[in-house]
Amino acid sequence: xxxxxxxxxxxxxxxxxxxxxxxxxxxxxxxxxxxxxxxxxxxxxxxxxxxxxxxxxxxxxxxxxxxxxxxxxxxxxxxxxxxxxxxxxxxxxxxxxxxxxxxxxxxxxxxxxxxxxxxxxxxxxxxxxxxxxxxxxxxxxxxxxxxxxxxxxxxxxxxxxxxxxxxxxxxxxxxxxxxxxxxxxxxxxxxxxxxxxxxxxxxxxxxxxxxxxxxxxxxxxxxxxxxxxxxxxxxxxxxxxxxxxxxxxxxxxxxxxxxxxxxxxxxxxxxxxxxxxxxxxxxxxxxxxxxxxxxxxxxxxxxxxxxxxxxxxxx
Amino acid sequence: xxxxxxxxxxxxxxxxxxxxxxxxxxxxxxxxxxxxxxxxxxxxxxxxxxxxxxxxxxxxxxxxxxxxxxxxxxxxxxxxxxxxxxxxxxxxxxxxxxxxxxxxxxxxxxxxxxxxxxxxxxxxxxxxxxxxxxxxxxxxxxxxxxxxxxxxxxxxxxxxxxxxxxxxxxxxxxxxxxxxxxxxxxxxxxxxxxxxxxxxxxxxxxxxxxxxxxxxxxxxxxxxxxxxxxxxxxxxxxxxxxxxxxxxxxxxxxxxxxxxxxxxxxxxxxxxxxxxxxxxxxxxxxxxxxxxxxxxxxxxxxxxxxxxxxxxxxxxxxxxxxxxxxxxxxxxxxxxxxxxxxxxxxxxxxxxxxxxxxxxxxxxxxxxxxxxxxxxxxxxxxxxxxxxxxxxxxxxxxxxxxxxxxxxxxxxxxxxxxxxxxxxxxxxxxxxxxxxxxxxxxxxxxxxxxxxxxxxxxxxxxxxxxxxxxxxxxxxxxxxxxxxxxxxxxxxxxxxxxxxxxxxxxxxxxxxxxxxxxxxxxxxxxxxxxxxxx
Numbered sequence: 001x002x003x004x005x006x007x008x009x010x011x012x013x014x015x016x017x018x019x020x021x022x023x024x025x026x027x028x029x030x031x032x033x034x035x036x037x038x039x040x041x042x043x044x045x046x047x048x049x050x051x052x053x054x055x056x057x058x059x060x061x062x063x064x065x066x067x068x069x070x071x072x073x074x075x076x077x078x079x080x081x082x083x084x085x086x087x088x089x090x091x092x093x094x095x096x097x098x099x100x101x102x103x104x105x106x107x108x109x110x111x112x113x114x115x116x117x118x119x120x121x122x123x124x125x126x127x128x129x130x131x132x133x134x135x136x137x138x139x140x141x142x143x144x145x146x147x148x149x150x151x152x153x154x155x156x157x158x159x160x161x162x163x164x165x166x167x168x169x170x171x172x173x174x175x176x177x178x179x180x181x182x183x184x185x186x187x188x189x190x191x192x193x194x195x196x197x198x199x200x201x202x203x204x205x206x207x208x209x210x211x212x213x214x215x216x217x218x219x220x221x222x223x224x225x226x227x228x229x230x231x232x233x234x235x236x237x238x239x240x241x242x243x244x245x246x247x248x249x250x251x252x253x254x255x256x257x258x259x260x261x262x263x264x265x266x267x268x269x270x271x272x273x274x275x276x277x278x279x280x281x282x283x284x285x286x287x288x289x290x291x292x293x294x295x296x297x298x299x300x301x302x303x304x305x306x307x308x309x310x311x312x313x314x315x
Numbered sequence: 316x317x318x319x320x321x322x323x324x325x326x327x328x329x330x331x332x333x334x335x336x337x338x339x340x341x342x343x344x345x346x347x348x349x350x351x352x353x354x355x356x357x358x359x360x361x362x363x364x365x366x367x368x369x370x371x372x373x374x375x376x377x378x379x380x381x382x383x384x385x386x387x388x389x390x391x392x393x394x395x396x397x398x399x400x401x402x403x404x405x406x407x408x409x410x411x412x413x414x415x416x417x418x419x420x421x422x423x424x425x426x427x428x429x430x431x432x433x434x435x436x437x438x439x440x441x442x443x444x445x446x447x448x449x450x451x452x453x454x455x456x457x458x459x460x461x462x463x464x465x466x467x468x469x470x471x472x473x474x475x476x477x478x479x480x481x482x483x484x485x486x487x488x489x490x491x492x493x494x495x496x497x498x499x500x501x502x503x504x505x506x507x508x509x510x511x512x513x514x515x516x517x518x519x520x521x522x523x524x525x526x527x528x529x530x531x532x533x534x535x536x537x538x539x540x541x542x543x544x545x546x547x548x549x550x551x552x553x554x555x556x557x558x559x560x561x562x563x564x565x566x567x568x569x570x571x572x573x574x575x576x577x578x579x580x581x582x583x584x585x586x587x588x589x590x591x592x593x594x595x596x597x598x599x600x601x602x603x604x605x606x607x608x609x610x611x612x613x614x615x616x617x618x619x620x621x622x623x624x625x626x627x628x629x630x631x632x633x634x635x636x637x638x639x640x641x642x643x644x645x646x647x648x649x650x651x652x653x654x655x656x657x658x659x660x661x662x663x664x665x666x667x668x669x670x671x672x673x674x675x676x677x678x679x680x681x682x683x684x685x686x687x688x689x690x691x692x693x694x695x696x697x698x699x700x701x702x703x704x705x706x707x708x709x710x711x712x713x714x715x716x717x718x719x720x721x722x723x724x725x726x727x728x729x730x731x732x733x734x735x736x737x738x739x740x741x742x743x744x745x746x747x748x749x750x751x752x753x754x755x756x757x758x759x760x761x762x763x764x765x766x767x768x769x770x771x772x773x774x775x776x777x778x779x780x781x782x783x784x785x786x787x788x789x790x791x792x793x794x795x796x797x798x799x800x801x802x803x804x805x806x807x808x809x810x811x812x813x814x815x816x817x818x819x820x821x822x823x824x825x826x827x828x829x830x831x832x833x834x835x836x837x838x839x840x841x842x843x844x845x846x847x848x849x
Binding site: 027030031032033034035036037038039040041042043045046047048049050052053060080081082083084089091092095144148151152155156159162164165166167170206260261262263264265266270271272273276277278290 | 319332360361363368369370372445446447448449450451452453457501504506509510522523525526527528529531547551552553554555557558561562565592650685725726727728729731733735736745751766767770
């Protein structure tokens with residue numbers, strides 16, 4: 001088991017190295033340049049001075065090797081547009097994204113699994129139809145639009161919740177204040193993530209419910225609810241875990257949009273700003289952090305498979 | 316500039332007028348002695364709290380305007396230079412230097428005294444240091460260096476006459492504290508200053524900077540002027556334009572500048588909000604690359620402008636918020652603006668005639684051609700504001716007279732790389748936002764072609780000479796005369812095709828008081844006068 005984990009982590013390290021190379025060369029091939037230099041009003045002499053300060057007048061390969069050398073020593077470089085160390089920027093923003101992402105994931109998982117069970121239990125009856133209509137909506141509605149609609153409804157019209165931000169300006173830390181700010185963005189993000197979980201839960205449950213041991217349980221006279229929750233659900237969990245692994249990775253891309261709409265001080269907005277402003281070291285930093293996150297989540301999901309289904313063994 | 320008596324007189328009068336105005340507003344609001352209330356503004360990203368740091372642009376400009384005093388600021392009545400950290404100034408008779416007399420008793424927010432050394436440091440070590448690439452530093456290229464005459468007097472020693480210097484000193488040109496930044500390897504990249512707590516002389520200073528969330532300002536007790544009347548100013552980071560307006564409607568933000576007039580629908584009828592139309596020295600243009608021999612014929616440039624129905628574009632794309640441009644000097648510069656120049660009213664038949672005179676006649680497929688080559692123009696455009704829509708309309712108008720236009724829509728940063736950095740375009744539509752000075756040298760001079768802000772790469776020795784003459788004028792009458800000749804010259808020769816002067820639309824919560832209405836950058840230079848209505 002330990003050997004397996006070590007092996008997977010080493011593979012992950014290689015994956016990250018490849019991500020860094022591909023990202024570095026792709027963003028440098030893209031047209032444009034850091035907005036501190038490539039600015040509509042900058043003159044050539046202003047621009048050249050800034051590019052020189054950041055060593056951007058050197059060939060791409062030299063710059064990559066230089067970056068790699070520093071990264072190996074734990075230095076991810078300095079933001080070209082913000083002048084702060086990339087590691088510091090990532091640290092400042094990661095907490096907010098984690099807070100938003102984990103809350104949304106929790107809401108989406110609980111909501112998705114409950115609705116999925118409901119849909120499976122009442123297959124082809126009205127609760128199933130309602131749930132599938134909701135999922136279709138969640139798939140179809142773009143997050144930024146839903147975000148603006150809920151802001152107008154809950155913040156502007158009803159005035160129940162704040163319009164944006166992670167916490168109130170200048171306020172002492174307060175869990176209530178945090179939750180009030182979290183409510184809208186986390187719900188919208190969860191709503192867009194949920195459909196996949198609902199559908200997989202429902203179909204996995206239906207699949208398992210047709211198996212021999214479920215029929216046997218029914219034949220033994222076990223109460224239907226017990227059959228569903230004890231016999232069927234536990235065995236339907238593996239595909240649900242698999243989709244959770246996938247959802248966790250799209251969580252990040254979803255939060256890019258949601259963070260912009262809700263003025264959330266997270267990595268998603270940092271990534272957008274860095275991409276628009278061609279802030280190469282920041283783009284690399286965010287990409288690597290996201291990559292590392294995906295590697296770890298996948299490993300955890302694989303380990304959970306084994307915990308849920310004893311037939312799966314990692315050796 | 317200006318005779319010795321001119322600016323002196325004006326700079327002495329202005330503080331008196333300002334004092335009268337302040338006295339008036341104080342009695343009107345029954346004198347609040349302790350600052351109270353909070354004003355909240357939006358910004359679209361983390362600001363950089365140093366006006367000269369490359370990359371400190373739109374997200375930082377207004378905050379920095381509050382924090383950093385300048386030598387001059389704009390008068391709230393006519394946008395001429397008014398006293399700020401300098402109380403008066405005069406040019407030498409030979410126009411080769413300027414003396415600025417500094418305000419006495421000014422302190423930095425860390426308690427240290429402000430003086431001539433700070434001004435000399437800001438110019439000699441920061442702006443004129445070419446290695447730093449400071450924002451906007453190229454406009455100060457006529458300045459050789461700044462000399463300290465005495466602790467409260469500086470002399471700007473010039474390489475060539477520079478009558479518009481006091482205007483540029485009011486344009487996002489904050490003075491930096493020498494004692495804080497002079498030992499830094501790069502004074503523009505001091506994180507503890509730029510991203511946390513800068514030392515300033517303005518009416519407010521930074522109380523809290525929460526990255527990604529907001530910057531909170533509080534009154535600066537060491538401020539040289541009357542103490543601010545507002546207790547807290549917050550700049551919230553909200554990048555999405557729709558969310559910004561939603562926040563304005565919810566009352567959680569007090570002011571938003573609307574760049575896209577179509578978004579105004581929801582706010583125009585809100586009883587708490589006031590929609591203000593302001594004029595700034597902004598002009599939109601089409602540049603025709605002068606490296607392309609087809610566009611060096613002035614008749615072709617005149618024809619292409621005559622073919623565009625600018626009024627119709629203003630009505631559709633700008634929802635009427637704008638006026639047809641006649642040149643680079645906007646009507647708000649009342650003393651200098653000349654409306655009596657060739658104006659190229661929409662006339663497609665006339666456009667075709669002019670092109671025929673230049674040798675462009677309709678080919679078999681209806682496309683104009685000359686020597687067997689069709690008149691095909693590639694026109695890159697960037698995704699920013701309404702540039703794409705306006706470009707597509709220009710394409711249609713040109714198509715109507717037989718010009719084949721290939722529009723290439725690009726992401727904004729990539730567009731800048733192609734058009735501004737590489738000058739790789741034939742025609743393109745964009746705008747300049749300039750200080751309210753009649754000095755147009757940065758956008759038109761031959762020296763600014765290829766490497767500077769002369770995007771069309773237009774080179775005219777005649778225009779260069781006129782602009783140099785305007786810069787050496789020593790009184791306003793002479794300057795007005797030259798500037799009128801310049802306006803005639805550019806309207807005739809069309810280095811740029813002048814399109815329109817857009818109105819800037821600011822939506823303000825009616826509870827905000829004391830804010831100058833002339834335009835936003837100027838309003839933020841007088842933040843000490845703001846108050847929150849009860």
